[in-house]
Amino acid sequence: LAADAEKAFAGAADADALEAARVEFLGAKAGRLKAVQKGMGKVDKADKPAAGQKLNAVKQQIEQAFEAATQRGASADAGESKDAFDVTLPGRRPRLGRLHPITQTIDRMKEIMGRLGFTAVEGPEIEDDWHNFEALNIPLSHPARDPLDNFYLSVASAAGAKRSDQGAGPDGKPLLLRSQTSTVQIRVMEQTAPPVRIVSLGRVYRPDTADATHYPMFHQIEGLLVDKGVTMADLKSVLRMFCQSYYGESEDLHVRFRPSFFPFTEPSVEVDINWQGGWMEIGGAGMVDPNVLRAVGYDPEEVTGFAFGMGVERIAMRQHNITDIRDLYTNDVRFLAQF
Ligand code: PHE
Helix, strand or coil: CHHHHHHHHHHCCCHHHHHHHHHHHHCCCCCHHHHHHHHHHHCCCCCHHHHHHHHHHHHHHHHHHHHHHHHHHHHHHHHHHHHHCCCCCCCCCCCCCCCCHHHHHHHHHHHHHHHCCCEEECCCCEECHHHHCHHHCCCCCCHHHCHHHCEECCCECCCCCCECCCCECCCCCECEECCCCHHHHHHHHHHCCCCEEEEEEEEEECCCCCCCCCCCEEEEEEEEEEECCCCHHHHHHHHHHHHHHHHCCCCCCCEEEEEEEECCEEEEEEEEEEECCEEEEEEEEEEECHHHHHHCCCCCCCCEEEEEEEEHHHHHHHHHCCCCCCHHHHCCHHHHCCC
16 A cells, blocks of 8 residues: 555646645545555454554554645646746846826927927916906906806805805915916916917816717917017918928928917917818917906006917827827826827
């Protein structure tokens, strides 16, 4: 029996075979050693001590053989994994992060506008009534102020009668998440004398339900140039140069203006560019309204200016053939890693 067991243990090719052999010989219920043990009852009384000794010896022998086989298996495993480590294999590269496609677009736009002489500036995302509306010639009755179209910070205190300080601007009027980057025009003009030549890129917020083309937060690029004798022709050529650099078109790219209305520009236009055979709307623009120039202390008789605002997402989406704006903000790395 001991010899059989030794042979079985030695011949076990893997851990499963070894376990099967263990059950066969050493199994507590139906093992072959157990069967011999059970047979001990029939042995003559006189022979019992000798038989018992013999049984113990066999048991020990089998157990030792099993032990040896187990150790052999373990060291074989270790040897195997040592062999599996091929030092000549090239290392695995750590995955590098990359800039978000919108950040890449913004950097590129800043760079192009920088070459055209526009300095990039930033403004706060929480704005007061003056910068988001009043100074931009948007009167109190204007629908653009509708609470359904803006994220106002709540101001009513629980008591109702008294307005709490939180959420209200210096004028006591409610603060809001800016709905357009045109706010930055005001902030810059208030602080610098003409001429000004700036771009501002940043987030704006509108309570739109998210769908393929809307998201309650998106980015705008705003441009402003105020100087002596600035005209609509300057606006058009700056936009044309910008778009041509951005899309890297070799042939001439055309910019088209359609009459429109914005409270802070007069005249106002919607801007289209021809792109892959069709016209695509890229934003709004116009000549800065004299009321806006007056609001920041400029003299509209002395200087004129143009301003434009474009949606960053729309331009990036057209460029990369992204069809759903939500993909940009789901932050699935498999999607983002493509850019
Ligand atoms: N602020 C406008 C918008 O959000 C765009 C615009 C900017 C229009 C500057 C004219 C001049 O739609």
